[in-house]
Amino acid sequence: MSDDSAPLAQRLETYLSQGPDLRSGDLDRNEFADLVSDLTRLHVDKCIPYRNIVSRLFPTREGIGVSNEPFIPVRLFKTLNLRSIDAVDIAKTMTSSGTTGQEVSRIFLDNTTARLQTRALAQIMSSLLGSQRLPMLVIDSSQAVANRTSFTARGAGIRGFSMFGRDVTYALRDDLTLDHEAIALFLDKHRDSQVFLFGFTYIIWQNFIRELEKQGKTLGFRNGLLLHGGGWKKLIDLSVSNESFSARAAEMLGVSRVANYYGMVEQTGSIFLECEQGFFHTSAYGDVLIRDFKTLREVNDGEPGFIQLISILPVSYPGHSILSEDIGTVIGRGDCACGRYGKRFVVHGRVQNAEVRGCSDTQP
């Protein structure tokens, strides 16, 4: 950790300790906006490519508030090495493949950012699960976390969330088939206690729910909470909506609550959780803005656009304000029937890619 970022890192730690839940009076979010703006300043100072981009693409930042912060496309982490720390301070490098192209995102974490991520995720999870560690069933194979040197999004996700469980059990064998024995043993042991089920949406669907259906089995996690995320683009390809996923999961697994989370490997930690009403909510640690498909101006609530994600966690790389290729809509602010404050939003999917035309390149 460099000396210059220490005061900001300390302020972030203090801010995180206030918890992830937005309160009714937090509409202006001044403290949050200040932190985001200071992160921009930090990265402009420390990351030369980022400074060059911001000075040329966002020469004037009129007004205050997160809407006026510069944003960079999330794809940029695949083509540029963006970091605000010296190479010797890199504690680990996160990678994510993404569904388009072979390029891989590279996210450089120092100890500070890694700690902030863990801290933020812990706070968010304890607001969901309570402060007790719950017995945890990971709907994946232990193989997914076997390789400690390569931090894939899936492995890192499982490892990160496993901190909030105890008696962590893997429901799938190495070949991703059902491990009936392990599941039965887990069920037997924790029949009456609250349990935490976690996995990637697509794997839960394809290798767990669909398999149970084929084998004509249902499970009885009456006090279970299923948290899932990532890989939902593949579910969209299969025409499985979030609603039907939730309904099917509740039916087959017997769980009382199914919650989706939305986030990016570029902003690990500050995830957005789905409420009982089926909406994602912003937290004190992050925000979303919806930008027009053509002008990239912020659109009105209720209108779809590209999702811009804001997080206060990225200190070691300029990923605090990124424009995704996901399409979403802010449905309302502070008005959700679930009682939570903040923006409530939905994610529709990813924007379609298309062939570029032009004169050059006759090669197929």
Added chain:
Amino acid sequence: MIRNLERVEVLVGDSREIFDCSPWKPFDQRVVEFLIDFSRVALALPRETTTSDVYALAYWCRRANLLRLSQSIGETEIRKGVGVVFHIPPANVPLNFFYSLAIGLLSGNSNLLRLSSRDFAEVDLVIELLKEVLINPVHDEVRKRVCIIRYGHDDGISGEISRLVDGRIIWGGDRAVENIRSLPGRPRLVDVPMADRVSFALIRSAAVVEASNEEIDRLGELFLRDVTTFDQNACSSPKMLVWVGSSREADAAQARFWDAIDRHINAADYLKPIRTIDRLVELCEATAEEDSNISQVHVVGPFLRLTLADELDWPAAAVFRFGTVIEASVKTVSEVARLSSGRVQTVTSFGFSSAELVELARADQLIGIDRFVPFGQALDFELVWDGFDLVRMLSRQVVVKV
């Protein structure tokens, strides 16, 4: 005939017959009638099943336009096609292949045309129309002169074809030209190389200031047509807007012009959402460089205006597309020569007299620029393209003296 036929998909015609035809004179009536028939069939399609580029192609092939084009060869000039022409159209401009084929036919040749493996719905549609017209016995002789094949990148096949033909028309830029030209052909083989080119728009500030509201609206529309066609990614798509006049005039003119663009663009549904991200990624990658030539980016609705540190080096910055326009200013039209290089193909202009442009075109200092056309015509296909008189290049002239 081609031996490696099993690696080739024949879409139209017969790959042997094309080698058994004798060359015709340019604008032979049989070819003209065939193209007119094609135009008639294409124009008869219900508008909802066709696209604007199919419509533009059909319009290009109508009788009046072909008659106009045929004027380019005088009555006393005796010409014959060179023989068999091998066409290598670009993968990314779907209907370019048909214009290329039309040129080959109009210059009197038999044609072997290679389509790339990339699929475009409008290509399939035009191929079907083409077959429908060729099946008519009236066009039997034209039918023998058209063969369309499809194969992936394969120097073995391209090389074999190259040794059999009399002309090659190579689209697709520097890489394609270098690749195909590395394949040897007959001693008298004629190549038409379409290399990488860039284009810009030239606009007189005073003319914009003086124009009526209707004229400005129209100008905005035409500029949008030039820029948005093919994602601003064709060699004749304007990448730069050069303002001619005093800086005071330029300020007023720019404000007026971009305001018109901003108003029009909302109605024009040209840009796919992913392109907004694509161009932001491309611009971020470029501006991230310490020594990037881009000094500033301004957003006008869904358009991006770029200011360069060094305007002379603009062709290097002309890689941007999807509604990204470099802006530069010069005081007088003669200064435009500074911004031109051998790579410049088309200049779309507004507010200049023909005498001014002719003088500029003739100036010794002017390197490059093959074509001056009004706003809105950047992508209109002409028989003289990239500075080459295509019909003359693909035919030989016969001199008769007694």
